Amino acid sequence: MRSRFFKFFFIGSMIFFFGNCSKDDNSVPILPNEDFSLKVENNIKVEMRDGVELAVNVYRPDTEGTFPVILSFGPYGKDNLPAEYDPVDDGNIIVSEYAAFETPDPAFWVAHGYIVIAADTRGSGQSEGTLNVFEDQEAEDYYDLIEWAGVQSWSSGKVGLNGVSIYGISQWKAAALNPPHLTAMICWEGFTDPYRDGFYHGGIPSEFIDGWFQYRLLDNLSATNTGYRDLPMEVAANPLASASIYQELSIGDRLAQITIPSYISVSIQDHGLHTRGTINGFQAISSSQKWLELHGRKKWEFYYSQDALSRQKKFFDHFLKETDNSILSQPTVRYELREAYYDGTIETADNWPIPGRTLSKLYLDASNNTLNNSMATNASSVSYDATALEDPEFITDNQRVIFKHTFSEETNIVGTMKLKLFVSTDQASDIDLFVGIQKADANDNIIHFQGSGDAEGQVASGWLRVSKRALDMSKSTEEVPYHSHNMIETITPNQIVEVDVEIWPTTTKYKAGEQLILVVQGNDIVESQESHKNNVNYGNTTIYTGENRQSYLQIPTL
Template structure:
């Protein structure tokens, strides 16, 4: 049942499970605002006043570095009184954040409107002491001690809003799970949900594009603790060699090597990944949470799942733009405001004004879910995610490379050579480098036709009214191989009448790790729409000669309109190197040199399940 005060839910829909919970039916919100209303509040202060650098000593003796900015009416002089607090915890060095605010700088927009802003370097990064282990248990425990420190400061009210982008957004999510009474709201931008499934081991394949560069970025910025040098030279002398040792011998480099080679405790889903998957603790969150995601973000899979799991328990909103990871952060520009949707500063202000400062902003009357719809190229609102009118529709891969609702009558086989470098120059490269290669003017980074030359392609022409897709997707493909394993890569594209393509989404799955836990998978109107693979070592099953196996590929959620005259393309290949590469010993070597066969027919009904929503729900 939905709690009193929440919009009416007239039916239920199955929510995807996690390691801790099985899939379950949840209420679907069917009432709510359709249009965004403007919100403005003028600055109450004229100056942002920085306090001297702060040191937070933790219970284990580790010292964290913090910057504090307070509202003021003149330079160098904080205004009297106490202030509600915005807390940001970063791994990217607060010293760098002064020049690149997205990495952990002071938000002057909020400070001039009466908030204190605290920015902290997490342990082992920036100017803080300790060793960094990327959301390890000790780091997560630190978040609670940081909140306690904030509440003890003379300028702080016991009312805290958590915010940040990427790593900073993830720390916000994890901090809110401690349920400290002073934490009143959270505004995470592009936060991860499941570290293993979202990015690091998508479909059992290790991400070799973003993850190594991200770890190198954190490590490199951590080797520049310039303010630690100024404040504690002795600590600086020990910090730099400790960080080099930690990176080279203890965590970063060893973790990457173990993942690439296929070391079991790293390559399979276990406690290491459970600890680093914040969505496992989603049911602990009891504060209003506004989630911002991107259709092409690194964590595209989980951002709507946060809304789904929080909806009905706490006030929550979801905004998903047409963004890669860095575009969501506004680099170079996220395109807001647009279609009535305010910019992120305004959205954040209204959220914190309501729940942290205690003003009546009518934020609950804003739309629950706002998504950019590719193809329509506008923001659309809904009362829930998944869309309340979603139905799962299965289309079969058939003769003459068509997609059809009719089960194929005859058996057919399509073959393609297994090679590990597909997708090297595709939109996947732009997505999985966080958007960095999107600045390079190469056609193959935008149009997937080039990366699909060797792919097996199937198309569906849009009906006369068009086709509206909104939600997760699944491909059920019957494959065999002359090798012992194969990576099954699936792309979805919008195809225009002139043949150019526009990327929609993709999925990747190792055949030997095909085992699906149906108790945690999402079903809609009787069709599995989002598989939950277990990725357990004991369930790996190598392919045998002549064996035909069904491989269910999770295709990450999106929202798109296939307009009349265009078509939807499903392409199947044997790798997507930008998204993930097979671990060398466990999967890459057994895959090399093989030929994959895709089987189509009444007994091997290769198909795709799409999240279809009535076109009439679109506002045009």
């Protein structure tokens, strides 16, 4: 009876889903190509190497035979069903009753001849033990689950990983251990460096960890949980990247040990959480068969869309089922060149950073608040009141500085921007710089994009706490500055210092006549997971341009 209900539910959901796809989506609808009904086995206990038992749900075709396995592993609760998404903020998401938050939908994959396993990490959901998010122990558990799944009677012996955000992040360390049955991975919206990608942006502490830890982790602890480390407290107590906590939680140099075929995707606008680290992960792994996809849409809506699923399925069909299809001819990088909110074209490239790009400089001129192709000849400066605001939404003109550049010809900015500034403060011993890149038409109307939190996002974001301005030159490139964040160098009032601000990657088209807007201020520019705390600003911050202080914005153009 359950299997028959599932068939009707799945087909009905697919008809509803595909009937509500964007008109811009021209991919072929993915419908079940096998008559598989669903068999569910909940809370199977799997013993880890140290005796702790983890709980898994197994969703598989209700028939004889063996099938490849798709595994997701995380702490949000595999049994918190159905997953809740807001149709306004998160988009048009249609999934079955079996799809936990940010994990592959068993209904879709089982219908196509796969087994889906959803597993609770230690101390979460229905699993025993102590919560160990991002730790090496979590990776060892993932290894053991992969090997368990690879030898079950219903398994073909090929295991793939798939999931979004934390269900993507956990894949890196597990894949670096090279479990024998791990065959391929789909890492969607992950990160690789908890300090720089999520907890501190440019050395400025993020608020994200506090709400995430309580709502996503503590609220999903298992009844048998034996403890957890207080990550928000540890992160707050360790403002430098050299602290041992970040060495324990980061994958570091082990990314190079990943050699399996990998499909990696991230929203190009998810600044402050996923964009930077996911791209860095793609660049660092050693897989000879790897793909990177950059999109500008709502991240969960896109992950579950027929468009994205078509490529996920093609990837797994080839590497888990050995199907001869066109995945090997798909360009290595697929990205959306954005023009506005949900408006862009699909482009491809052979690698990231995009080969053939040009690094161009737009020089700041504080005398008229412009960005120009040539250096500013005269020395000038401009100041803004950097004192932290209780509500950044009501910022006034004197609390930010804006520089503008009008493009005379179509310009595509694809990659990481860098802002070179000469700055000082008249009162404080430190400065928090919040940088935004925006787009405006010829009449100064701001053109919005899907942001990391809402539909009124900007082109790109960057941050820097000036006392953490020191660069690690062994890891910095001409395009991307890499801050060591392992020392505090405070400044004195009116001391002018030179800094480089990393602005997270973007893929944006500017037409002739459109304007690039550079915003610099003392607090968050857009509301989202980018929100920050413990702001050090007060008094006025001054930016210097011209003569021997040539502040500039470097942009990668195609």
